[in-house]
């Protein structure tokens with residue numbers, strides 16, 4: 001068994017349009033077979049981190065200007081998405097993004113693009129087994145499916161590529177609590193049964209830390225905290241700011257003051 | 268009555284050819300948002316390649332037809348590779364201006380080689396495939412046009428519906444970022460749309476050349492006719508392109524037959540204006556799916 005981490009990000013900086021620096025020295029390590037959660041508030045740079053890994057910065061005129069990203073001990077920063085996806089990294093984009101004018105089944109078939117020409121029938125059955133609601137919608141246009149069905153669709157679509165590393169960007173976005181629960185249960189199942197390593201970006205820290213093994217917290221383009229998921233769940237700052245549980249004796253109106261102090265402490 | 272049926276058949280077969288040419292145009296537009304102003308020149312190139320193969324190289328007609336299709340496919344591929352690929356990621360207006368430039372270059376080259384004369388193909392279609400029905404006589408070339416039109420329509424319909432490459436092409440047209448995230452080779456999709464578009468344009472060029480004769484200016488100007496066709500059909504609908512082609516083809520032949528031949532090039536545009544006043548997205552423009 002290979003013991004070097006599947007993914008090692010070493011001190012990367014990311015700049016958009018040559019001037020807008022978004023990531024300022026981010027490092028993180030993802031061990032094989034684990035779920036790693038990446039938390040942080042809006043604009044912290046989570047999506048940017050995922051795009052740096054998957055190569056999707058390029059179409060947005062972004063670039064990794066510093067540091068290295070090692071996947072399976074190969075350097076991948078600034079490679080083309082065509083190559084990165086074929087190495088086994090698949091990103092599920094924020095906000096779902098189905099192919100609206102393709103049917104569910106055709107959407108899934110696009111997921112086999114990296115394995116073009118290989119049989120996919122069995123994989124397709126596996127996806128329907130993980131996501132039963134998709135079966136009866138097989139022939140309908142994705143544009144007319146519900147949010148929950150679409151989230152299942154885009155995760156299933158990504159699985160058809162047989163990813164070694166799956167990057168999930170806010171899969172709970174805009175979904176009803178029960179649906180979120182269901183989706184997270186399936187994500188954990190995929191990790192356990194397929195052995196897929198997963199990076200899970202989430203606003204919903206409570207859910208994410210329940211299924212993750214390890215977690216990172218980002219703020220302003222930097223990692224400000226990391227630890228085992230159960231440690232993060234107990235951490236007072238995480239509890240207050242990401243799990244929505246006020247620490248004893250403080251009221252919400254002190255939030256800004258606290259946040260300022262907290263940042264000081266982490267820097 | 269015979270006259271009417273005659274015009275109807277002529278209109279349908281010419282319309283099919285316009286529609287097929289327009290389909291290639293729409294494919295390029297859908298996959299890469301590029302308006303190809305060199306489409307008419309690709310069409311003319313097909314007609315001239317075929318002419319050269321048949322009259323100068325004296326290759327059997329059917330072989331020459333297949334070789335021309337292959338050559339057009341390759342031409343589209345090369346054009347994408349040499350001229351369009353370096354511009355991926357540049358503002359769209361540059362790319363569109365590039366196609367305008369390409370149109371002039373192609374036209375110039377064709378004029379250089381073949382001059383501005385009107386050529387006609389040797390008469391190679393057997394008269395047995397003409398249709399005789401009472402007083403109505405449908406010449407072989409119109410029969411051939413309809414058969415070829417239906418054949419390519421079915422072929423591409425199946426290709427886009429069932430083949431992996433066809434589905435990848437539709438996925439890129441639908442959501443390019445999502446296709447990239449799944450490892451769809453977007454550059455291959457661009458190349459393929461140019462190649463297929465050039466192939467279909469070349470094919471239309473050959474058949475239009477049989478009907479109207481081969482002349483650089485006439486055939487290139489069919490590229491302009493593609494605009495009312497696709498706007499009528501809805502810029503992003505392949506089925507719409509075919510129907511738009513049929514409508515324009517019919518309008519043209521009926522105007523030429525019943526009103527005056529000099530009006531036939533004007534009426535389609537007038538009709539276009541009226542239809543767009545009623546349906547601004549074209550007759551079959553994609554209804555934007557708003558939810559999601």
Ligand SMILES: Nc1ncnc2c1ncn2[C@@H]1O[C@H](COP(=O)(O)OP(=O)(O)OP(=O)(O)O)[C@@H](O)[C@H]1O
Pocket residue numbers: 016017020022040041042043044045046047048049060062094
């Ligand atoms: N293409 C771009 N060009 C310029 N700036 C960008 C671009 N994409 C993102 N940014 C900026 O980078 C910062 C981080 O964005 P990012 O999308 O990575 O945040 P995020 O943590 O995913 O936030 P959210 O939780 O809202 O999705 C933001 O300030 C954003 O404005």
Ligand SMILES: [Mg+2]
Pocket residue numbers: 046047048094169
């Ligand atoms: Mg984000």
